[in-house]
Amino acid sequence: MSAIPVAADVLSADLEVLPLPDVAERLGVPITRVHQMLRDGQLLACRRNGILIIPALFLSDEGEVVKGLSGTITVLKDSGYSEDEILTWLFTADDSLPGTPVEALRGDRGREVKRRAQASAF
Structure with missing residues (x-):
């Protein structure tokens, strides 16, 4: 089994x-499924005070991963972004969205976020 990728905080x-145990509970899945989601690039985690954490904004109020997040992560990874850079990109304010890309994903503007992710690669 491969190691769980961990970004810098x-x-x-x-x-x-x-x-991670709280993420598993909110998603209604075993923690091993959360580990697999991290390995598959559907979620990103970082380590804070020795504990693996995931931003709460990655989860919807309905107990799911925010729509468009995993696709955006994939586009950025395919463009050569590291986990650290992806987290930074997702949480950096963009006045033209407005807000951050993760807030735009939560606001059902995934197509625009993915377009910007594709454009940032070039």
Whole structure:
């Protein structure tokens, strides 16, 4: 079994984050499924105070991974972005969206976010 990829903690200290067991509970899946989602690039995690965490904004209010997140992660990875760079990109404000790309994904503007991710690769 391959190791779980872990990004550097590039997130704001005041951003709500969840430890993996809480993510599994919210998604209604075993923690091993969350590990697999991380290995498959459907989610990104970082380590804070020795604990693997995921931004709460990655999960919808309906207990699912935010629509378009995994596709956006894939586009950025295919473009050569590291996990650290992807997290930074997702949480960096873009006045033309407005807000951050992750907020735009949560606001059902995934097509625009993915278009920007594709354009940022060139």
